[in-house]
Amino acid sequence: MTRRSRDASSAKPAAISGGGTINDIARLAGVSKKTVSRVINRSPLVQQETREKIEALIREVGYVPDPMARGLAFRKSFLIGMVYDNPNAQYIVNMQEGALASMRGTGFELVVHPCDSKSDDYIEGVRQFVLQHRLHGVILVPRVSEDGALVDMLRQAGCRYARIAAVSLDEPARMIATNDRLGAVEVANYLESLGHRRIGLITGPQRYLSTRERGAGFMQALARRGIELPPEHIVEGGYTFESGVACAERLLALDPRPTAIFTLNDEMAAGVYKAAFKMGLSVPDDLSVVGFDDSPLAARLWPSLSSVRLPIRDMGAFAAAMLLADEDAGTRAAPVIAPHLVARESCQPPRG
Amino acid sequence: MTRRSRDASSAKPAAISGGGTINDIARLAGVSKKTVSRVINRSPLVQQETREKIEALIREVGYVPDPMARGLAFRKSFLIGMVYDNPNAQYIVNMQEGALASMRGTGFELVVHPCDSKSDDYIEGVRQFVLQHRLHGVILVPRVSEDGALVDMLRQAGCRYARIAAVSLDEPARMIATNDRLGAVEVANYLESLGHRRIGLITGPQRYLSTRERGAGFMQALARRGIELPPEHIVEGGYTFESGVACAERLLALDPRPTAIFTLNDEMAAGVYKAAFKMGLSVPDDLSVVGFDDSPLAARLWPSLSSVRLPIRDMGAFAAAMLLADEDAGTRAAPVIAPHLVARESCQPPRG
DNA sequence: CTGAAAGCGCTTACAG
């Protein structure tokens, strides 16, 4: 009782510290702290009666185990990291919220790690990030999720991860495939059903998996409906507004010009709007436009932009849930992610 | 040596664990671990020679103290929280990056806590957030930063905080004032200098400090230049795209109608664009528009939107630096944050 | 300026 000042005061510890320690609960329950520990960790090796008594006490006192003490003993923190190199702020924020939704009430917290995958020491940065705080696991967001070298490092470091990518790249328990291809297929079918035959495609850099998936899905679906895109109708942009303008100017200079353009993200679709307006073309009267991402921009453009939406929040929630799941919980059903087209005002049948 | 398996292997511990423990360093240096601890914590009570030897060893081995062990002993984690209830994703992401920039190399990490300030138990949520992991401190982003009840709770919980708000609400060491008013003044002067006299203002909800500051700054600056805004030229929006459309429709129905409109955020400015186009008015030929926030939207609208930019990244960096600063480091110069107008294509002198 | 002891709040072997 001389060792710990708290012992000298009262059995009920200060509320501010979150409800005492494991020792307080053990003393109150008249058991060893090891037994309390078993209850905390859901060990089956506790008598039902004992367990219930301890659980009631824990609730009553408002006791919450200290994550740092647990982490020290476990050699693993109660932190989940999110690693990303993604210019789409809304994407990041939505995914954070989704992950947090799965983590609520678990005692885990989310720590963020934006990085620059073009710098050659970013992997070392992630390594220190996961190792220093002994992260429980990390969520890998596109496009870093596509980097095999990063994943190799994580495996070697013994850090769990959940990858989010356009198509499965890993074992199911570590992977959330977003099936970007399906969204592009939907766009192809939509434009074709409106009657468009001369269609332009503005892609992103081919090194991105999402670009290849979206592009391939779009072209294949068109082909299935008997539409072939001539090479000059396919231009590679850089996922930026400016590149969207430049690519659209090239496409719209064609004669005859496309009656519809699909851009592989919304940024570039906004660029298409600008190019069209500069040329005196009206969207959608003279040109239909579809984007991808359904970013906040889409609904705010005038006319509002039809775009493909991914359930980003859900993806974040699934990823966190995967990381939190017991290693030995058996095979869990892989979540099926399906993008879908949100049709707005930017498309209509071609004129004439 | 039977106790710790690592002792049995080699003096140089596995690189994967980040470079051994304090005991390894102590043994290698031939000192007690307390002395190593003093070096880690920059205590002056270490002989220069001893210190240098230990520091060299730490670098060589790549030793990094375990934040969980330190946190347990300190009763305080190496985590900084960011608490926000802000619909502007770019704002959040930029601020996160700024905070992280200040934290780089310190061993601290950033843990995020979005919340809903309209729910009545959000303060309890933040309380558990800061208490459970014993956060080192939290960054309070507008608009939760304006909530006195939240700050009271944090004070009572003994959690450090840094508040970011339009105007100082707290002691300088806990406050980053963004001086929103100055940005609005700049807009007023700009529009006046272009020759506008009939000017409309679309505000946000008056309960927000930023709204009041921006609105007051704008009107006062106009008044100083001899322009009074009649009441019907001032309408209250809700910071949403839709409210921008509705407010603009009211303003543009006036006869004579305003030649310029200032909206207190970019979302509503986009709404003004839509309303103008629907009425067949051209921006900027028939109507000049200025927004606030300089969100990604601003540069992507057509014509691109003039808007007030806040140095959000720097604000995040300052906030984190404040939290990391030694309590007894003395009074540090309060950073001066100054918003400024980014003039783009949406304004020109009024016609006629 | 330096160190041995005790402690932070939890868990992992190891016994029973």
Add this chain to the structure above:
DNA sequence: CTGAAAGCGCTTACAG
């Protein structure tokens, strides 16, 4: 099913 001992990797008193 339960517990006493030792340990996770660090720090705070307290001595010297």
